[in-house]
Amino acid sequence: MLAPWRSPLAHALHRNRSLADVRFLQLATVRKDGRPANRTVVFRGFLDGTNQLKFVTDARSEKVGQILHCSWGEACWYFAKTREQFRFTGELILVNETDTNLSLQKARQIAWQELSDTARTQFAWAHPGKARVCDDAFHALPPDPVSPLPHFCLLLLEPEQVDHLELRGNPQNRWLYQRNQQNWTVQEVNP
Amino acid sequence: MLAPWRSPLAHALHRNRSLADVRFLQLATVRKDGRPANRTVVFRGFLDGTNQLKFVTDARSEKVGQILHCSWGEACWYFAKTREQFRFTGELILVNETDTNLSLQKARQIAWQELSDTARTQFAWAHPGKARVCDDAFHALPPDPVSPLPHFCLLLLEPEQVDHLELRGNPQNRWLYQRNQQNWTVQEVNP
Numbered sequence: 001m002l003a004p005w006r007s008p009l010a011h012a013l014h015r016n017r018s019l020a021d022v023r024f025l026q027l028a029t030v031r032k033d034g035r036p037a038n039r040t041v042v043f044r045g046f047l048d049g050t051n052q053l054k055f056v057t058d059a060r061s062e063k064v065g066q067i068l069h070c071s072w073g074e075a076c077w078y079f080a081k082t083r084e085q086f087r088f089t090g091e092l093i094l095v096n097e098t099d100t101n102l103s104l105q106k107a108r109q110i111a112w113q114e115l116s117d118t119a120r121t122q123f124a125w126a127h128p129g130k131a132r133v134c135d136d137a138f139h140a141l142p143p144d145p146v147s148p149l150p151h152f153c154l155l156l157l158e159p160e161q162v163d164h165l166e167l168r169g170n171p172q173n174r175w176l177y178q179r180n181q182q183n184w185t186v187q188e189v190n191p
Numbered sequence: 192m193l194a195p196w197r198s199p200l201a202h203a204l205h206r207n208r209s210l211a212d213v214r215f216l217q218l219a220t221v222r223k224d225g226r227p228a229n230r231t232v233v234f235r236g237f238l239d240g241t242n243q244l245k246f247v248t249d250a251r252s253e254k255v256g257q258i259l260h261c262s263w264g265e266a267c268w269y270f271a272k273t274r275e276q277f278r279f280t281g282e283l284i285l286v287n288e289t290d291t292n293l294s295l296q297k298a299r300q301i302a303w304q305e306l307s308d309t310a311r312t313q314f315a316w317a318h319p320g321k322a323r324v325c326d327d328a329f330h331a332l333p334p335d336p337v338s339p340l341p342h343f344c345l346l347l348l349e350p351e352q353v354d355h356l357e358l359r360g361n362p363q364n365r366w367l368y369q370r371n372q373q374n375w376t377v378q379e380v381n382p
Contacts, residue, residue: 021271028219028229028265035263036227038219040276072226074219080212080271085231118361125362125381132379138362170309171316171329188323190316 003051003184005162005177009086016079025077027055027157029066029092037066041075041155044114047107052156053088056111056119059096059151060127067092073157083167088159095154104154112148123149165191194242194375196353196368200277207270216268218246218348220257220283228257232266232346235305238298243347244279247302247310250287250342251318258283264348274358279350286345295345303339314340356382 016022023043031037044054053075057063067073073092078085095104112120121142126134143149162177172191177184207213214234222228235245244266248254258264264283269276286295303311312333317325334340353368363382368375 019271021269024269024271026217026219026229026267026269028217028227030221030225030227034221034225034261035280036219036221036261036265037280038217038227038229038265038267039278040267040269070225070227074227074229076217076229076231078212078215078217078231080210080215087230089226089228122382128381129365129367130381132365132381135362171313171326174320174323176320190319190321190323191313 001182003159003162003177003179004186005086005159005164005175005184006051008164008175012079012082012084012086016081019079019081022079025075027063028074028076029063030070030072031062031066032069037063039063043077044111047156050158052093052158054107054111055155055157056115057094057153057155058123058128059153060129062129064094064096064153067094067155075157085163085165085167087161087163087165088157089161089163090157090159093156093158095156097148097150097152108152108154109146109148111154112152113145117142117145120145120149123152192373194350194353194368194370195377196277196350196355196366196375197237197242199355199366203270203273203275203277207272210270210272213270216266218254219265219267220254221261221263222253222257223260228254230254234268235302238347241349243284243349245298245302246346246348247306248285248344248346249314249319250344251320253320255285255287255344258285258346266348276354276356276358278352278354278356279348280352280354281348281350284347284349286347288339288341288343299343299345300337300339302345303343304336308333308336311336311340314343 027041028038041055075088095108160179164175166173174191177186218232219229232246266279286299351370355366357364365382368377
């Protein structure tokens with residue numbers, strides 16, 4: 001069942017569709033030392049039949065270690081044209097090469113197949129974050145478009161709370177959606 | 192002394208200056224329960240004579256309690272036009288009404304004075320995040336433009352690490368700046 005925040009989010013995506021970075025949002029996680037981390041990720045749609053946001057990531061990236069340590073994340077999505085923000089708080093589910101859930105493994109393959117050649121090629125690059133020593137490591141041919149490279153991961157965010165803020169209007173408007181099992185409640189709160 | 196990342200950041204700000212939201216970035220903190228939080232904040236320039244990024248916040252907002260509990264933050268700043276990202280990892284310094292440091296208290300006053308009437312009025316609004324019960328609470332007149340309201344806070348981020356990623360180019364480019372006392376080192380790393 002579609003969560004009630006799906007409709008305002010779909011509107012925001014539609015109204016901001018002219019922005020090249022409309023699908024870019026910032027995902028916060030917690031490092032092993034308890035400090036926060038934050039980076040831009042790309043929204044890849046929803047997992048079929050769920051309210052889980054899809055992202056992709058490299059098993060060699062720092063965020064994967066962070067998520068294995070603390071599976072909680074908060075994504076902040078600002079839409080510049082309509083001046084509104086969605087904050088998604090929830091559990092992060094990492095689907096890596098060894099995941100035995102067949103339907104999630106299938107979703108991982110589809111996510112790989114839906115990437116562009118350029119995006120897939122990045123997974124053939126040298127270890128992210130390590131000292132850059134040799135540019136040969138970046139001249140890889142596009143990998144097989146069907147079977148994901150081993151360190152390709154699907155990353156899902158299952159929202160438990162969604163905070164929607166509209167900066168337009170005086171005063172601004174803000175709604176808080178909260179999940180209890182499969183039921184969502186919504187409350188209007190002060191901006 | 193200007194940190195070496197100040198120059199690429201100044202270039203990014205300049206090249207993206209046509210974007211209405213060029214000064215919007217996402218600040219991650221950690222909640223008391225150890226989970227991450229993330230929201231859009233507005234860059235208000237640097238504290239004079241330092242490399243500390245300035246923001247303003249309301250003492251009643253959730254992030255203030257989070258910062259008092261864990262003073263570490265990571266800000267993620269994506270520039271859409273030039274397709275580059277800066278991640279600032281460092282300590283957050285909250286300057287509230289009771290701060291006894293005279294120079295920081297002065298900086299807090301200046302930050303207040305530099306806000307627009309519209310921005311200052313938001314600090315006279317009802318308690319953020321609480322149930323919205325009465326819109327009268329939002330029809331306040333602009334507060335005194337000289338003396339900050341009691342719950343107005345200046346928030347500083349003192350970067351210890353800055354991660355600069357350029358998505359343009361194939362492969363992409365990425366540099367890691369790290370501070371050791373007052374000295375910065377820079378290393379080119381794999382994107």
